[in-house]
Amino acid sequence: MASTIPDPGAARAEVTPPADRPGRIEAHGIDHISDAERHGNPRELFAVWAAASVNYLSLVIGGALVLMGLTLWQSLAVIVIGNLFSVFTGLVATPGPAAGAPSEVITRALYGVIGNRVNNAVGGWLVSVCYFALNLAAAATAAFALVEKIGITAGTPVKVAVIVVIAALTLGISVYGHGLIIKLYLPITLALAGSFTVVALAVFEHADFSYVPAESLTGTDLWAVLVAGTAMVASGPLSYTTSADFSRYLPRTASPRAVAGWTALGSFVPSVIVCALGAFAATAVDMADPQNALQEILPGWFTPVFLLSLVLGTISINALTAYSAGLALQAVGLRIRRTVSVLFDGAVAVSLTLYGLLVSNFLDTVSNALQVITVLIGPLMAVYATDVVLRRNRYDGVALSDETSGSPFWFTGGVNWAGAVSLLTGVAAAALCVNTLYTGPVAAALGGMDLSLPVGMVVSTVLYVVLGRRAVTATTPAP
Numbered sequence: 001m002a003s004t005i006p007d008p009g010a011a012r013a014e015v016t017p018p019a020d021r022p023g024r025i026e027a028h029g030i031d032h033i034s035d036a037e038r039h040g041n042p043r044e045l046f047a048v049w050a051a052a053s054v055n056y057l058s059l060v061i062g063g064a065l066v067l068m069g070l071t072l073w074q075s076l077a078v079i080v081i082g083n084l085f086s087v088f089t090g091l092v093a094t095p096g097p098a099a100g101a102p103s104e105v106i107t108r109a110l111y112g113v114i115g116n117r118v119n120n121a122v123g124g125w126l127v128s129v130c131y132f133a134l135n136l137a138a139a140a141t142a143a144f145a146l147v148e149k150i151g152i153t154a155g156t157p158v159k160v161a162v163i164v165v166i167a168a169l170t171l172g173i174s175v176y177g178h179g180l181i182i183k184l185y186l187p188i189t190l191a192l193a194g195s196f197t198v199v200a201l202a203v204f205e206h207a208d209f210s211y212v213p214a215e216s217l218t219g220t221d222l223w224a225v226l227v228a229g230t231a232m233v234a235s236g237p238l239s240y241t242t243s244a245d246f247s248r249y250l251p252r253t254a255s256p257r258a259v260a261g262w263t264a265l266g267s268f269v270p271s272v273i274v275c276a277l278g279a280f281a282a283t284a285v286d287m288a289d290p291q292n293a294l295q296e297i298l299p300g301w302f303t304p305v306f307l308l309s310l311v312l313g314t315i316s317i318n319a320l321t322a323y324s325a326g327l328a329l330q331a332v333g334l335r336i337r338r339t340v341s342v343l344f345d346g347a348v349a350v351s352l353t354l355y356g357l358l359v360s361n362f363l364d365t366v367s368n369a370l371q372v373i374t375v376l377i378g379p380l381m382a383v384y385a386t387d388v389v390l391r392r393n394r395y396d397g398v399a400l401s402d403e404t405s406g407s408p409f410w411f412t413g414g415v416n417w418a419g420a421v422s423l424l425t426g427v428a429a430a431a432l433c434v435n436t437l438y439t440g441p442v443a444a445a446l447g448g449m450d451l452s453l454p455v456g457m458v459v460s461t462v463l464y465v466v467l468g469r470r471a472v473t474a475t476t477p478a479p
Contacts, residue, residue, distance in 0.1 A: 020249055022184075026177025029338035030330045032397045033100040038251040040182065042258035045093065047186040048246050049266030052320050054192040055313035056138050056290070058236070058271050062278020063287025065229045069221075072211040075279040078226060082233025083268050083275070089237045090264030092384050094256040096247030099397035103244040103384075104324070104331035106395060109475060110387050111423070113403050114414025117332050119423075123380050124242070124328030125345070127373055131239075132321050132349035137357055139166050139314035142291060146307040156358060163353055166311065171346040173319035174326065175339050178249055181319065188316055189270075195309035196274060198302055199294070203281045206297045211283035224449040228435075231453040233275065235374055237267050238381045238453075242324040256393050322346055375434060378456040379426030383419055386464045390472045394479060408475050418467035426460030 019027040019037050028037075065075035095106045104124060108116045143162045144154040152158060173180055217225055247259050278287060285293035291310070295303050326342035334341065399408050411417070435443035435450035443450050 020177055020179035020182075022176070022179040022182070024179075025175060025339060026179060029341075030102055030105050030327055030401075032401045033248055035100070035252055038097070038100070038249055040250050042247075042250060042254055042262045044182050044186075045247060045259065045262040046266040047189045048181060048320070049089070049243075049263055050189045050270045051185040051192065051313075051316040053236075053267055053270040053317075054189070054196060054274055055317050056142065056310045057135070057317075058274035059278040059281070059290055059294075060287070061232055061236075062275035062280075063282040063290055064232070064278075065275075066211070066213075066279050066282035067287060068225050068229060069213050069215070069217045070225060070229065071213065071216070072209065072279060072283055074226065075229070075282075076276055078229040079233055079272055079275040079279065082230045083237065083271050085234040086237040086264045086267035086271070087260075088381050088385050089240045089243050089267050090260035090262075091388055092241055092381070093243035093247045093263040094259050094393050095388060095395050096244035097250040097252055097254040097259060098256070098393050099244075099395035099400060100248055100252070101244070101395075101397045101400055102248055102324075102327050102331075103242045104327045105397075105400050106244055107241075107384065108400050108409045109391070109395065109472075110383055110416060110419040112411040112414050112416040112419070113407055113409055115411075115416060115420050119380075120328040120331040123376055125325055125332060127239075127376070128321050128325035128328060129345055129349050129352070130373075132318055132325065132345065133352035133356065135314050135318045135321070136163065136167060136170070136349055136353045139311045139318070140353065140357060142307045142310040142314075145291065146304060146311070149304050149307070159358060160354065163350060163357070166315065167346055167350045167353075170315045170318045171322055171342060173315070174322040174342045174346070177323065177338070178246065181246065181323070185316065188312065192309055192313055192316075193270075195305060196277065199298065199306065200273075200277055202298050202302075203277050203284070203294075206284035207280040208283040209280075220447040220449065224435075224447065227454075228450050231374075231450065233271075234453060235377055236271065238377045240267070241380050241384055242320075242327075245324050245327060246320070322349070374436075375427055375430040375452050375456060378430060378453045379423050379460040382426060382457040382460040383423050383464050386461050387419075387468070387472065390465070390468065391476045392479075394476050396475075396477045399475075399477075411471065416468075416471055418464065418471050422460045422463035422467060425463055426456045429459040430456030 062079060065078055066072065070078065092103065099106050104120050107119060111119050140163045143166060144159060147158060147162065148154050173184065243263055247263070250259065278290065281287055281294060285296055287293055294306065298306055322342055322345055325345040326338050329341040329345060330336065330338060430452040432440045433442040433450060433452040433455045434440045435448050439448065
C-alpha cells in the first residue's frame with residue numbers, strides 16, 4: 001500500500017522562489033509582482049528607512065537650525081515637528097502591497113498613463129539624479145578626508161577613483177535590488193547606530209544644554225526661521241514619494257497600518273536623533289563645517305570610523321535613490337531593463353559629481369535648482385497621499401500595468417486632468433510663497449516668511465478632493 005504521508009521535500013519544490021533573492025539580480029522592474037512572489041514582513045521596512053535616515057545631511061540640517069538663530073530647544077522642537085511629516089512617507093508606502101507595483105506605476109492613477117510619464121521624468125528621474133549627485137559629492141568629500149588620514153594625497157586621480165568606487169558600491173546595491181536592500185540594511189543600521197552612539201557621547205560631553213544665541217530672534221523674524229526650518233527638515237520625508245518601491249513585495253494581506261507604521265518610524269526616529277545631535281553639536285562647535293568641526297570633539301582614534309560612517313550612510317540613502325531613479329526611467333516609457341536604467345542613472349550622477357567637484361561649481365547650481373524644485377515636493381506628496389485616502393488604499397495593480405489607450409487609467413488623452421491641475425496649481429501657489437533663490441510676492445508681503453510648503457500642500461489637497469472624486473470612484477476596485 002502506497003504511503004499517504006506527504007513528502008515535505010516535494011512541497012518545498014513547489015514553492016516559487018522569490019524573484020528578489022539577495023544573491024541574484026532582481027528580476028522585476030516596474031512590472032506587476034504576482035501574489036506567488038510576495039514575501040516578507042512589514043517590520044523589515046524599519047531598517048530600510050533607518051539606514052537611509054542616519055546620514056550626514058541630517059547632522060548638517062540639525063546644526064543649521066542653530067546657526068539660523070534658534071535656541072537649542074526651539075531647534076529640537078522644529079526637528080520633531082518637521083520629521084512628523086514621515087507619516088506621509090508611511091502612508092504612500094501602503095499601496096505597494098495593495099497593487100504589487102512601485103510608486104512610479106501607482107501614480108498613473110493620479111496623472112494618467114501619459115501624464116505620469118511627465119511626472120516621472122521631472123518629479124522622479126531628474127530630481128533623483130540631482131540628489132544622487134549631491135549626496136555622492138558629500139560622501140566623496142568625507143572619503144577624501146579619510147584617504148588623507150591614511151597618508152594618501154587626494155590629488156585628482158585619487159579623487160576620481162574615490163568617486164567611482166563609492167558610486168560602484170552604491171549602484172551594486174541598487175542593481176541587485178530589493179532583496180539585497182532588505183538583507184543589508186539591518187546590519188548597516190546597527191553599524192551606523194553604533195557609530196553615532198560614540199558621536200552622541202562626545203557631543204553630549206561638550207554641548208551647552210542651555211544654549212541661546214547672542215541675539216535672540218523675535219516676532220516675524222522668529223516665525224520666519226521656525227517655518228523655514230520646519231520645511232527644511234520636512235523636505236526629507238516628503239521627498240520619499242517612492243516608498244511603495246520597497247513595500248511592493250510584501251503579501252497583499254500585509255497590514256496597511258503596519259506598513260505605514262514601520263516605514264514612518266524608520267524615517268522618523270533615526271532622523272530625529274541624528275538631527276538633534278547636529279543641533280547639540282552646534283552649541284559647542286561651528287557646524288558651518290560639520291565634518292571638520294566634529295573632529296575637534298571626537299576621540300582621535302574614532303575620526304576615521306566617523307568619516308567611514310558618513311560614507312556608508314550616504315551610500316545607503318543613494319542606493320535607494322538610484323533604485324527608484326531606475327524605476328522612474330522605465331516608467332517614463334523607455335523599454336530598457338531596470339539594471340540598465342540604474343547604471344545609466346549612476347553614470348549621469350557620477351558625471352555631474354566629477355564635473356562639479358573637479359571642474360566647476362556646477363553642483364552649487366544643481367543645489368540651487370533643487371531649492372526651487374522643492375516647491376514640487378509638497379504638492380506631489382499631497383496629491384499622492386490624498387489619492388490613497390480617497391481610494392482607501394484600493395489599487396488594481398494589473399490594470400495599472402496596462403499602458404494602452406484602453407486602460408482605465410488612460411482617462412482623457414492619457415491624462416488625469418484632476419491630478420495634473422491639482423499638482424500644477426499647488427506648485428504655482430507654492431512658487432508665490434518662496435523665499436530662497438528669489439522672493440515671491442506672498443513671502444515679500446509677509447516679511448520674508450516662506451510658506452511655500454504648507455500652501456502648496458493645502459492647495460493641492462483641496463483641489464484633488466474636489467476635482468478627483470469622480471475619477472477615483474471610476475477606477476477604484478470593489479473591496
